[in-house]
Amino acid sequence: DVKVTQSSRYLVKRTGEKVFLECVQDMDHENMFWYRQDPGLGLRLIYFSYDVKMKEKGDIPEGYSVSREKKERFSLILESASTNQTSMYLCASSPVGRGVGYTFGSGTRLTVV
Amino acid sequence: GEDVEQSLFLSVREGDSSVINCTYTDSSSTYLYWYKQEPGAGLQLLTYIFSNMDMKQDQRLTVLLNKKDKHLSLRIADTQTGDSAIYFCAETDILTGGGNKLTFGTGTQLKVEL
Numbered sequence: 001d002v003k004v005t006q007s008s009r010y011l012v013k014r015t016g017e018k019v020f021l022e023c024v025q026d027m028d029h030e031n032m033f034w035y036r037q038d039p040g041l042g043l044r045l046i047y048f049s050y051d052v053k054m055k056e057k058g059d060i061p062e063g064y065s066v067s068r069e070k071k072e073r074f075s076l077i078l079e080s081a082s083t084n085q086t087s088m089y090l091c092a093s094s095p096v097g098r099g100v101g102y103t104f105g106s107g108t109r110l111t112v113v
Numbered sequence: 114g115e116d117v118e119q120s121l122f123l124s125v126r127e128g129d130s131s132v133i134n135c136t137y138t139d140s141s142s143t144y145l146y147w148y149k150q151e152p153g154a155g156l157q158l159l160t161y162i163f164s165n166m167d168m169k170q171d172q173r174l175t176v177l178l179n180k181k182d183k184h185l186s187l188r189i190a191d192t193q194t195g196d197s198a199i200y201f202c203a204e205t206d207i208l209t210g211g212g213n214k215l216t217f218g219t220g221t222q223l224k225v226e227l
Contacts, residue, residue: 004155031213033214035217040121040219041219042117042119042201042217042218042219042220043156043201043217043220045214045216048214058214090155090156092155092156094213096213097213100213101146101148101158101161101215102156102158102213102215103158104148104155104156104157105155106153106154106155107153107154107155
């Protein structure tokens with residue numbers, strides 16, 4: 001069963017901490033994405049990557065960075081966590097080519113206190 | 114940029130049909146998608162439609178696309194309690210390099226009542 005795995009379901013971090021959210025896919029997909037989901041705002045794209053060591057800013061990249069050293073792994077980094085980064089974070093992957101949907105991970109609910 | 118809009122809530126009785134609506138602004142959309150999110154889970158792809166189609170049916174699901182009005186709908190026949198979830202509409206943004214960046218709507222919370 002192919003899947004996208006996010007390392008943590010729930011995380012609680014303190015303001016100012018550096019936070020790493022990990023995502024691994026086993027489908028050999030080229031494209032990987034990080035979204036945050038907030039009530040009433042839907043999914044907003046933070047960063048995406050089309051290939052190893054490649055990254056592109058999404059709609060809300062401020063306060064975040066990413067790393068893709070291997071094809072199967074895409075990490076989201078909160079350099080200095082703030083309370084307004086409390087959210088559900090969703091990772092997704094897709095193969096090359098239009099018309100194919102994403103496969104999503106189960107999400108990480110991050111609370112910054 | 115692209116915008117995808119949905120109403121936030123819909124309540125139906127078990128056994129009735131549900132219709133979830135979506136409007137989008139990107140006239141160059143090529144594929145439009147419906148995703149389902151159950152509580153505590155990620156999003157699951159339900160179905161998609163290519164922009165040159167008007168309708169697509171898959172068991173209890175019917176997708177209608179009005180490209181002129183940029184309106185997409187998802188009809189669920191004989192709605193069951195297991196259909197209670199958040200439903201997201203999404204569309205592609207045409208990019209170079211084979212990328213497939215989707216723009217999602219706000220999601221519609223469907224509540225099925227007995």
